[in-house]
Amino acid sequence: MSAERLAPAVRELLRAEIAAAHGREVSFVARPDPNGLIVEARVVARGTVDAVLALPGVAVRGELLLHNHPSGVLEPSGADLTVAARLHDGGVGFGIVDNDVTDCYVVVECVRPRATTRIDPIDVAALLAPSGSVARALGSFEDRPTQRDMAAYVADLYNEGGVGMLEAGTGVGKSYAYLVPALVWARENGERTVVSTNTINLQEQLVGKDLPILARALGTGDHSPSFALLKGWRNYVCLSRLDQAREQEDSLFEDERRAELDALSAWAARTSDGSLADLPDEPSGDVWDAVSAESDLCTRLKCPHFDRCFLFQARRRAAEADVVVVNHHLLASDLAVRMASDNWQEAAVLPPYRRLVLDEAHHLEDVAAMHLGAQVSRLGVDRLLSRLEKNGRGLLPTLRSVLFGRDDLLSAASRDLVQQSLVDGLAAARRAAEDVFTRLARRLDREPGPAPVLRLRDEFLEDAVWEEGLGVALDNLLLAFSRLSEGTAMIADRLALDDPSERRAQLLGELRGVVRRLDAAAAGLTATLRPPLGGPAAVRWLERRGRKTVNLSLAAVPLDLAPILKENLFDRIETVVLTSATLAAGGDFSYLEERLGLDLPPSRMKVREIHASPFDFAEQCLFGIPTDFPEPRDDESGHGAAVARVLVELAHASDGGMFVLFTSHAALKRAADAVRNSIAGRWPLFIQGEGQRDHLLRRFREAGSGILLGTDSFWEGVDVPGRALRVLILAKLPFKVPSEPLTAARLERLEARGLNGFAHYLVPNAALKLKQGFGRLIRSRSDVGAVVLLDRRAVTKPYGALILEGLPRASRVVGHWADVLGACEEFFARHGIGAEERAVEGGRER
Incomplete structure (x- = not known):
């Protein structure tokens, strides 16, 4: 392929920079125009003759990473192909030139912008004018010029792509200012917008008040705006787990909890929402734990309740909606899943999206830190082990009753395995967990203050508590978790062979869910107490939480979220609008920009504006x-x-x-x-x-x-x-x-x-x-x-x-x-x- 893909000025720039590097390899980020001609380029790294320093996150969707091969052979190496594949997932292209820039070989094309219908910012703002359709739908309407200004900025961001920081003081009406452009864009281009908030109150305002009004105002004969609220899995009741809990309530619950279960069953039969927020009275933690939806327990299409499943109804509504409202916790969970699976194109926790509004954006860093880290608590471990058995109730008693109901040799062998591997293993895990958390509690008691917190720095590995027995106790707990996990997985596999019917699918799901949670708890203990050398910088600590029920908690979270958010969110999503009443400190956005990884080039960071409150x-x-x-x-x-x-x-x-x-x-x-x-x-x-x-x-x-x-x-x-x-x-x-x-x-x-x-x-x-x-x-x-x-x-x-x-x-x-x-x-x-x-x-x- 000839260098005709490069504009003359770009060719000259590349030649000059390569010559200045004495023929060594140089990496450039280039920007093509809509016809594919590369019209801009900048140096991002200089490497040796043998390798190019490919920096993650330096190129954004629609750009191209170019580097030279001094040999003149433009065949991509294995390392080139690895880098090209990684960049392609983010919509970034990859190409090779020779030192004289006479040839250019594009290994992977960058993603060219989809053909979209632009929305006129003036027309969008006019919808919010006193004579606009929104005013007519409201009946009583307060004219807000700053709201119209903000809506026009948001419309520009949808047209051009990029990131915008729009502070909106009280009374601006920021929710209408971003929802109206989002709904107009969806009508014209069929693209959804995800709106993420920090508080439940704002979610309820958007879904219960603002969006229904705007749907009436902006609906046409051809298009009726749609919206959906999506919550995390554990917010919804699982009808299959509820059935199982009712069938096994004698082995799962003590007497006082059965009345709660009866009330939950009556509510589940009449609710159309199925979420915790719809319940008149919040159930106790152990009852909700037994009936709430869990991603790793879900049998999905195999479930007899799939058609009525509240969670999947919500997910189906979200998949079809113009605007999907979530909270920052769910957004961060989606981000964590996408990072772990390298999935940037398909549905994960959320449907795929290219337009994002972050309301209450000043909370994003702290929420993301907790979701992208690891946490283990004493109560969490106790609850996990109690899921297997507590006071003669739980999965193990249920499993024993299933196996004793059969009279074949395989079931007899499985019963022995349950007793030897699981019952004994559970007792060992309980003893080891008690030992670990008691030793940690004693160590925490040495710290000053009424609510002590112990920072687990690198030197904590030399603390006397290890010689006093924490090391042996932790080894015992990790070994007990491993054996319990292996035994549970083995019995689940045997049960699947012994009885592959759907009626055992839920019990199998519960058992395998315990396996995953045991493995996650072990990983969390390792990450907090014995982190691997050379891992990413993390902050680790031990603390007591809770005022009513005291809980010992371990946490490890990434120290610097900025590069993670920049590479995996702000560089990938076509349009990102950050808004809040508080984005700028003293009129300056730089604090949040640095915290969130928003040190973006002007081609990406399109606008920073403060829309002051209209109040006197x-x-x-x-x-x-x-x-x-x-x-x-x-x-x-x-x-x-x-x-x-x-x-x-x-x-x-x-x-x-x-x-x-x-x-x-x-x-x-x-x-x-x-x-x-x-x-x-x-x-x-x-x-x-x-x-x-x-x-x-x-x-x-x-x-x-x-x-x-x-x-x-x-x-x-x-x-x-x-x-x-x-x-x-x-x-x-x-x-x-x-x-x-x-x-x-x-x-x-x-x-x-x-x-x-x-x-x-x-x-x-x-x-x-x-x-x-x-x-x-x-x-x-x-x-x-x-x-x-x-x-x-x-x-x-x-x-x-x-x-x-x-x-x-x-x-x-x-x-x-x-x-x-x-x-x-x-x-x-x-x-x-x-x-x-x-x-x-x-x-x-x-």
Whole structure:
């Protein structure tokens, strides 16, 4: 093939770079035009005469990796073909030139863009205008120019491909701004969009409210927009496992759990959804474990309930939908499966997709870290072993009853195997697990603090705990898991030969599912306690979790997600829209760009825009920062007393209607104990941990003058428009705890690069978190209220300006608490807040 595929300027560039490398091999990334002519090229690596350094992730879909063969022989080597195959999976081509660039041999063509019908950004934005079809479908409509601007940007991203970061302040209406282009694109091109969110609340808003309205607004005679919500496997009840649990309830459950099973069966007969969220009362963990859908237990088409299966109904709806709504956890699971199987074209956990919207995108790194790592817990191991047998119930008693029901020699041999290999092996595994986790617990007890965490650094392999017996205990547990896994697999194979009928398929699936989980638990223990040398950098730790049920947990997660996300998500997906109310820290996107691997070339990163809230914060919101209270880090007790004082005094001024947000459960508990007696009789008091989150929120909205104390889960994803929420107290700046293992490791990595971890990680992260918390108060144009930040560092420390820079432009009062309280009282009086309380007080004085 001649070099006519290369534009003259590209040929000259390649010749010059090869000559400058003295004839050694050089790698280039080239971009062809729509006709296949290579019109741009850039050097990405210089290697030796023998090999080319092929860097993963440097080329994106539609580009071509070129390198020269100094010999002039353009026949691809074995290494060339391996690289070409890997690149092809990502839509990247591969070619070879000679040193003079007179010949060019394209081994694998790059994926050329599909012929698509462009959507006009102006027309898309017009759909959201006061005279547009969306306004007509809504009936009452609020004109939002920033929403139309954002929709036009999203439409451009669909047309051109690439990645966009679009921050949208409260009130912009970002969901319509990305859903309308997605639905129009699907109508014109038949391509689905996956929309991934972090919170259930946003998922419910999209599927239960926004998408049904937009489907009515944008539907035509030829096309009716479709959408689907897809959840993870364990969110759905499995009808086959439910049948099995009912048949074997005597051997699986104790008496008090059978009533739950009866209720589940009645619900499963009438529900059309079949997911945990549809249940009126959440079942106990062991009952749901026995009946929930599991991918490695599913018999799929062999299942007698396949046609009615809730999970596969949801998957079928998703496969046909224009928009599929998922959460970040499911998206990360899909990514992990695709990476492990090298499947980028077919369905995995999700249907194949080329257009992705990441809403609440600032959470992606932490969610992906946990899904792409390994976790093992004491309760998880106990639950896995109990699945085999506990108190005479479980798979082994069920298996014994099946085998004793047969009278042939093969069944007799299988019964012996169950007793010798499985029952005895299970007892050995239980003893070994108890030994391992007891030794780990004792080691953790040596760490300081009320909730100790032990970072498992490389030097942990030299810790005294190994000589004290952990090494032998771990060997025993891994050996017990291995024998139990082998025995379970063997009996499953024998049972399949002995009774291949479909009625045994579920039991076989359960047994083989246990095998896979035993193998995964063994791999997790190895990854966390004895990682292989030379593996990818990971953060490993041991901690206690849970407040009601204490659980010892081991975790190992990748230290740097950026290259993983860049190569496997942002370089592969045609269009990616990242949006949130908090993408930029102090107006700068670089923090999240670095964390997520978004250091992309301009040809790929198409837009970074901040769409400010349309609300009049200067009129609607007062922002107070008292400066005469102790700093939380210097005087924890004094700061806690200040929080309690401000809470009570502001409650009197506003007649309740208050959120108080903390950064730790301990601080929340201290405040609750301090104010409970003085305010609980006057205003309804709702405390996180003393009820389910959604239940607390509903009761708060209904109360009208309640006071809610919450931690992390209330800082975002909570929407209380109207007068029910009129005061927001932020107890302190929401810095991550620097000693937490993952945070500490990220800080160390930055320090190793010569960067200040506090400035480059903790400060921008706190800025985003504070902006999320601040955004809980003003949710509509008619909302009014006051935000009080009880952390003077925001105005006394040099970093405070960056943290405050991204907040809405509310009227700000900084000074002594008496001055801030006075300003709040004047603001409340001007807006009629707390009028009933003042009337009562006035009546008492008269």
